[in-house]
Amino acid sequence: MQARWKLGSLLAPLAFLALHLGALAPAELAPPVLALPALAQQQEPPKAPQKCLKCHDQGRLPCSEHPSAECEWELDVLYCSEISGCAVCGGVGWVDCKDCEDAVAEKWLVDRRAKVAARKTALKFIDDAMKREVRKGESAHMVLVWEMEEMKVEKRRLSRHELLHLYLKRLETLYADFSARLQVNEKLFAGKPNIYVWYMPQDHDQCGLSLLEQNAKGGVKLLGPTPRYTICGNKQNFRDDDALHRNIVHSTTHLLLSCVAVPGWMGNIKGGWMDEGLAHWFEDRYWGICDNYCYQEQNSNVDFKGGKFRLAVRRMVAEGKAPPVAEVMQQNVDTLTLPMHAVCMSYVDYLINQDGAKFYALSKKLKAKVPSGDALKEIYGMRPLEFEAVWKAFVLATYPTR
Ligand SMILES: [Zn+2]
Ligand SMILES: [Zn+2]
Ligand SMILES: [Zn+2]
Ligand SMILES: [Zn+2]
Structure with a gap:
């Protein structure tokens, strides 16, 4: 049986990718699809009568x-917490x-019971902060509070309990994808990202004040070793499941980047381009649209070219209107302009596709306050001007024109 669970958890991210990676080139999708039959054969042991x-x-x-069916979840x-x-x-x-x-x-059941009890105690600080028991779950790499109402997901109305599990699964999928792209393993993460999603604005407020040191109308992040994010996810803020999911992917990317290797936030020490760029890159990867922006003063209804960054970037490069690399790489998250947000996604796109391990090495340099230009030269062997030239060529050769 254990083999089947393992297979299940391996297949889940691939299924997700297949569903959401419309924007990916077919070549990128081909390997996992081809790999499936072989994987299935390897993991299925001969069955005893x-x-x-x-x-x-x-x-069991x-x-x-x-x-x-819910026990399977x-x-x-x-x-x-729904069954704890x-x-x-x-x-x-x-x-x-x-x-x-x-x-x-039997041993598995005993172990699981002990773990449930231990996690219940470990997560009690959230109930204490909220002064009530909240709906929450924990998976291998994520903690999620889900105090949302029922919601439609792809035409099916899901219960609160099922949504908790669905979002945990989605967060694990993001974790696996993030790790694969940056070529990092779980030992390198300082802590588990905590994501708190509320229906009531006052809960989001209280959570911010008690657990994140501040509150604001929009999403609030606490970055570092055990990063946290709180968001009010109701209809006033997100029109549907896709929009909320995308916001959570964007924000959790910030959390993951802040707690991998050396915990810390690069977004206020001139690493804004990589911090925002990577968060946008995952939005673009799954939806082909980027519509989440991190500002000091949360801006609602921000839009840049309908969120179609690839199209916008290609146009800017073709017309010679792209903001200069040397300038973009000096900014913090809150001083990036909208065109800068778009090119940041594209810088990340180029660099991560060149070499994910180098991208990760570059992220460590930025957290250590090494200027982007020096770090780029050291890790990728390019000065900013050289980078600008190859990046522009890449955009013109590979990005859509309409
Ligand atoms: Zn039996
Ligand atoms: Zn459950
Ligand atoms: Zn039970
Ligand atoms: Zn952001």
């Missing part, structure tokens, strides 16, 4: 207190099958 008809030799059964997380108080399964969602003996499954 079935002995227990009750649990199909899983050694869905807890009788919850719908069995619990396999992907370490903790879920269950006296029958101890918050695991699964119980031992009494019709058969399976030492591995």
Whole structure:
């Protein structure tokens, strides 16, 4: 069974990519799709004749207190507040099958129960700050508070519980993609990003004040070793699931970048281009649209060319109107102009496609306050002017004209 769980968690990100990467070149999608049959063959061990008809030799059964389909969701997380108080399964969602003996499954159940209890204690600070129990979950690399109402996702109305699991899964997908692109592993992250999503503006306010040292109408980030993000996700701020998802992808990218390797924020020490650029890059990667901007004073309804950065960047480069690299690489997040936001996404696009490991090395230099020009020369072997020339050629050769 363990092989199947592993396979499940490996396949999940690929399925997500297939759904959302309309903007990607087919060549980039081809390898994972081709790799699937081989992967499936490798991981499926030869099956022994079935002995227990009750649990199909899983050694465990869905807890009788919850719908069995929902128990499947619990396999992907370490903790879920929706079932954590269950006296029958101890918050695991699964119980031992009494019709058969399976030492591995029994040990797994005991371990899971202990972990649920430990996570419940570790996450209590959030309930304390909010003065009530809030809906939340924790997965391998993320903590999510989900105090939202039911919501439509691709034409289906999802319960609050299912949305909690869906968003945790999406966050794990982003984590896996971020790690693969920058070629980093989980040992390099100082802590788990905490993402707090509220329906009520007053909850978002209170969370900001109690857990992030400040509040604001828009999203608030606390960057560094255990980064946090709070956002009011209701209809007034986000028209649909896609818009909210995109905001969370943008903001969680900031959180991940701030807690990998040397914890810290590069966005206020002239690394604004990389910080915003990477956050936009993930928006562009999944949706082909960038519409989230980080300003000191949160600006609502900011729009630059309908969010179609690739198109806008190509046009600026072709018309000689792109802001100069030397100038862009001097800015903090809050001094970037809209055209600068667009070219930042494109700088990241070029550099990360050249070499993800070098991009990661560059990020460490920027956090250490090495000027971008020097860091670029050291890691990529290019001075800013040389970079500007190759980047422009790349844009003209590969970006869409309409
Ligand atoms: Zn059994
Ligand atoms: Zn759950
Ligand atoms: Zn239960
Ligand atoms: Zn941002």
